Amino acid sequence: MTAGFGRMLRKEDQRFVRGMGTYVDDVYLPGMLYGAVLRSPHPHARIASIDTVAAEAHPKVRAVITGETLAGRDLAWMPTLAGDRQAVLATDKVRFQGQEVAFVVAEDHYAARDALELIDVEYEPLPAVADARRALDADAPVVRDDLDLTGNHIFDWESGDAERTDQVFRDAEVTVSQDMLYPRVHPAPLETCGIVADFNKVSGKLTVWATTQAPHAHRTLYSLVVGLPEHKIRVISPDIGGGFGNKVPIYPGYLCAIVGSMITGRPVKWVEDRSENLMSTSFARDFHMRGEMAASRDGKIRAVRVTVLADHGAFNGAAQPTKYPAGFFGVFTGSYDLEAAHCQVTGVYTNKAPGGVAYSCSFRITEAVYLVERMVDMLAFELDLDPAELRMRNLLRPEQFPYTCQTGWTYDSGDYPRTLRLAMDMAGYEDLRKEQAAERARGHLVGIGVSFFTEAVGAGPRKHMDILGIGMADGVELRVHPTGTAVLSISVQTQGQGHETTFAQIVAEELGLSPDDVEVVHGDTDQTPFGLGTYGSRSTPVSGAATAIVARKVRERARIVAAAMLEVDPEDLEWGDGRWSVKGDPDSGRTIAEIAWAAHSNLELPDGIEGQLDATCVYNPPNLTYPFGAYICVVDVDPGTGKVDVRRFIAVDDCGVRINPMIVEGQVHGGLADGIGMALMESIVFDADGNCLGGSFMDYLLPTSLECPSWELGATVTPSPHHPIGAKGVGESATVGSPPAVVNAVIDALRPYGVRHADMPLTPAQVWRAIQGRPFRTDLAIS
């Protein structure tokens, strides 16, 4: 039998290494026009007037669209995935710097940008609120007067048992607390967001090529927003140059391009530039947290209490299951057996770009893991215990699974101590600590940081999880051709995860085919069944499960045909080695390819059996899956400059069964680099007036090959009990788990100075200031 699972080179690489990928910007259609967006230079201003006459007179301009144009089509506003509304093009006022004000359609990209300069917008600037901690002040400027709000409060959400948690804190021998910021960061995929919209006036069909991680959800939303019937909309998501959450929402530019195509009758391409990407599309995090941990003197963690101020920007555009306004932050209980836990989250509007949930965060588990793992280190500091030892004492034990945590999440499976022990062995942890002591004696600042994370991925059970009323279940279709090759159609959308390879491997594993004989079709809503798309590490947990189940359906259909071929009862057959054979007679075996031919032939089948082998499946996950891991980071800090060098990074991930270990490891590598970026470099900063200071890669710093060490990976495998192949999803694990390991390492390095905490990003300036005992707020410009 051909083994389906295991290291296999990727099918998709053949086109990518030849430069033959097809990204959205590589789509050129006959007669295609180009769009450009005029954006607000002000963080907050009333629009007095917009004069487009000069722009319309430009010889290459074909249309100028303003909020007024859109209002005539009832499109000036659109719903967000969080149930708020967002201005497509501003009509009343602009609410953040970079907000969309007008859209030009022209014969070429350069002319479209030229014409933006010809639009005269008269603004009346208003005071702006850029500091989330001031958003609820009585005198704070009101961002959303369009909703008749008198303040900037969006929601309050809580989880856990406040009373019991307070009781444990009152009784506790030791408590620690810390204010900490998870700064506003940006996924910044190398391919920015874009669309080619082509509306055919004759057929009434809209075809869009778009950078979307969720093509089917976008189709439904376009139908609801634009008013076109859904069967007349085709969303094609071709090759995607990285997503990381940035390409989940619908952005105003997409709708403008669609309207532009409807107005001009020609295809319209719009691809944002890098500044537009960083300044206007989904940021992530911006969580102002206060964490508290209660423990006994001998190091038993008893309770965690958190209050959060969540900055959602000018529109609540967070993309997450609708019933979870703070995402899955409720998993802040981490990997520990607590007596009680409680969190309270308040969301606010500010004059900043909308978003909040993006960047490989597993719906805010990044913030949750950062919070709890920093608190564990603070407790270790307080108790003068080794942070790895403190974790080992408190980790959930294997026999406690399935484990329902204090906020109600049921962790499916795990052997946490084994994973932490492996990471410590790989790191040579005890020797590292000795080496650190020796280095410290010589005045060198070496830090060792540990983190242990539990994720909750694969949203999700339809009963609890939906986006705007659409349950988060995924469909698949598997067709087996007469000659025994197969086509699998899936709803999830790769942005580099290698679905064309791994999903073929799942079918191959289940049916005994070669993965090369399974073609995976995706990224085209006319060719694939409905599903919610790829984010929150949900492809393998949801669509991967659907794929295994549909393959098993095909296998059962094949069993009936094989029984007819062999003239026996289906019950007399057994599956093994990629064949159905008569029990005890392996030589009688028939492969899926042989059975597929028979299923299409004139072989007489039992009454009620239709023939052929094709099958469909919709998978509604009974629970999330809970991957976990143990990370250890070793850093060197230069006390003179504050510069941090990551010397080593050890990562042991347990994501259940690994379909293709090569791809798993690649995903972990990428997430670890993200962690270094967020911990040390990345932050979208604003000045007091609301001006964005992170609008290019000159200011928004990404890790390069020089900041990243050679990663040291390990693996443990604890299968998920409810997933058909025991897999858990891994795409975001390293992004979630690595930032606290890096920060814990840096703070550990600064221990000789008594530093307990400093907020990310730990830039040289921030580290140097922390050494001086005065770390600064990293979300605001230094004045």
Add this chain to the structure above:
Amino acid sequence: MTMRVAVTVNGTEYARDVEPRLLLIHFIRDELGLTGSHWGCDTSNCGSCVVWLDATPVKACTVLAAMADGRIVRTVEDLEQDGCLDPVQQGFIECHGLQCGFCTPAMMMTARWLLDRNPDPAEAEIREVLSGQVCRCTGYENIVRSVRWAAEHAADHRGEST
């Protein structure tokens, strides 16, 4: 206003009337239809647009097409020769040196340039040479391994025929 620009790209001379302000990356992509080279940031930070200009890697988002007049450009489309992949291309496949593939063509062009000058670069040198280019997917480890693979298979391997 337009001007005549003649550039030899991957061995073929192309002449086009273009605006003087046209960037080389847009010339290559929009005028010639060679979409293997990508655009990512406009500020020469990400390096998705690296091509060779007279055998030296440049960031084509900050080079005018006019500056390439009379000169020689090489892009990713030229790496495969006679149906055989360049060892760098094969190395990226073998070592999982790419995920979304967006930075890959530019990374490979720089890697090929490095290997032409030093057939046996150490890891540190590979990291230094690639440090002007960003990858958001791989964490760089497998890119470094891919270049090493190409170095180790230079003599006996010209990739697999398609």
